[in-house]
Amino acid sequence: MPQIESEIFIPAPLATVYAVAKDIERFPEFFADVESVAIVEHTPDGYLSDWVGVVAKLNRKLRWREQDRWDDAAHVCTFNAVSGDWEQYDGVWTFTDRDGGTVMHMTLICDVNVPMIGALIKGVIAKLAKANIDNMFDGIRRRAIGEV
Numbered sequence: 070m071p072q073i074e075s076e077i078f079i080p081a082p083l084a085t086v087y088a089v090a091k092d093i094e095r096f097p098e099f100f101a102d103v104e105s106v107a108i109v110e111h112t113p114d115g116y117l118s119d120w121v122g123v124v125a126k127l128n129r130k131l132r133w134r135e136q137d138r139w140d141d142a143a144h145v146c147t148f149n150a151v152s153g154d155w156e157q158y159d160g161v162w163t164f165t166d167r168d169g170g171t172v173m174h175m176t177l178i179c180d181v182n183v184p185m186i187g188a189l190i191k192g193v194i195a196k197l198a199k200a201n202i203d204n205m206f207d208g209i210r211r212r213a214i215g216e217v
Contacts, residue, residue: 071195076174077206078167081213086171087144087164089212093118093137099208099217102201104130114138117151124197131181133158156180173209175202 079086089095096103104121115137122131133153139146144165150158160177181194211217 071179071192071198073177073179073195073199073202074175075199075202075206076172077203077210078170078172079210079213080170081210083144083164083166083171086173086209086213087141089209090146090162090164090173091139095212096205096208099212100205102204109134112136112138114140115146120153122201124194126197127193131155154181171213173206175206177202 093106094108096106102123102125104123106118106120108116108118110117118135118137120131120133120135122133123129124131131154133150133155135148135158136151137146137148144163146162148158148160148162157178157180159179160175163172163174165172165174177198179195179198208217
């Protein structure tokens, strides 16, 4: 199960970046790897949502239900897949005010539930997951600074 780390500096206020990241149902508008996101239940600290992701290089879609827990005071989101194609999908986003902008950091541990998948393919999936996170961060950056 690979652990993936990624970080980006976004030249926008923390409140703006955090609000864009928290508005997950709009991700398909600026993030090509996500076909759809639908919040199915609001919880006291976040929500349950259904996701359809696109892995174009493998000509595959991944589907999962995710639980997001948002700590608005600390600007942290912890999340995990509760069902679907992920064997494991657990992570945390942190948002930190720095130098007039925002540092967004993600740690993700993931393992896809695909029958008969070999170690080589799992390595490819880890690389694709890292690229996916970086693409998501760039989409959030572009949205936060008004490019999209």
